[in-house]
Amino acid sequence: AQSVTQLDSQVPVFEEAPVELRCNYSSSVSVYLFWYVQYPNQGLQLLLKYLSGSTLVKGINGFEAEFNKSQTSFHLRKPSVHISDTAEYFCAVSKLIQGAQKLVFGQGTRLTINP
Amino acid sequence: NAGVTQTPKFRVLKTGQSMTLLCAQDMNHEYMYWYRQDPGMGLRLIHYSVGEGTTAKGEVPDGYNVSRLKKQNFLLGLESAAPSQTSVYFCASSINTYEQYFGPGTRLTVT
Numbered sequence: 001a002q003s004v005t006q007l008d009s010q011v012p013v014f015e016e017a018p019v020e021l022r023c024n025y026s027s028s029v030s031v032y033l034f035w036y037v038q039y040p041n042q043g044l045q046l047l048l049k050y051l052s053g054s055t056l057v058k059g060i061n062g063f064e065a066e067f068n069k070s071q072t073s074f075h076l077r078k079p080s081v082h083i084s085d086t087a088e089y090f091c092a093v094s095k096l097i098q099g100a101q102k103l104v105f106g107q108g109t110r111l112t113i114n115p
Numbered sequence: 116n117a118g119v120t121q122t123p124k125f126r127v128l129k130t131g132q133s134m135t136l137l138c139a140q141d142m143n144h145e146y147m148y149w150y151r152q153d154p155g156m157g158l159r160l161i162h163y164s165v166g167e168g169t170t171a172k173g174e175v176p177d178g179y180n181v182s183r184l185k186k187q188n189f190l191l192g193l194e195s196a197a198p199s200q201t202s203v204y205f206c207a208s209s210i211n212t213y214e215q216y217f218g219p220g221t222r223l224t225v226t
Binding site for chain 1: 119155156157158159160163173205207213214215216217218219220
């Protein structure tokens with residue numbers, strides 16, 4: 001069974017510092033990987049996705065992630081964070097099952113930006 | 116376009132009461148999903164639909180029923196609410212491009 005592990009439940013960083021949110025997945029087949037962001041009291045919004053091709057994926061708001069097949073990781077990075085990046089971030093893996101795409105989510109990482 | 120909308124935004128139920136959550140999308144998407152979000156557990160799939168008139172069980176379907184009578188709507192029903200169903204419920208839709216679009220959520224409390 002596929003699963004996703006986000007290694008940190010909370011990550012506090014100072015404004016303008018770099019950040020990395022870690023995600024590992026387990027799967028024996030090809031995977032499609034996603035990062036979603038949830039701002040307070042809102043739904044989830046897609047940050048970026050890896051379907052195939054270049055292992056370095058760029059998303060919205062200056063975020064990027066690198067797919068590493070040998071380490072089964074898909075870590076999210078941003079070189080300089082802003083207060084507005086305070087949110088919860090979810091890593092997800094997708095698999096086509098019975099004709100439908102299903103997302104399996106990690107537990108989430110709460111990113112807190114301190115001034 | 117409104118995208119994905121959910122009704123209601125908040126609801127408090129007593130144990131044993133029933134209710135229906137409505138999800139609507141105006142993007143002509145075939146696929147629709149219901150998730151629940153609980154602290155420290157991410158989102159878990161309750162039920163999903165691959166098209167009008169079809170539904171299927173997800174990871175945590177017990178205690179819920181769904182219907183997809185119209186392509187744009189996906190209803191989630193709780194026949195007899197239990198405190199364990201206190202959660203935030205999210206609806207999502209997709210057109211099979213692997214990107215799901217989420218609604219703003221419904222916060223349900225069962226006392």
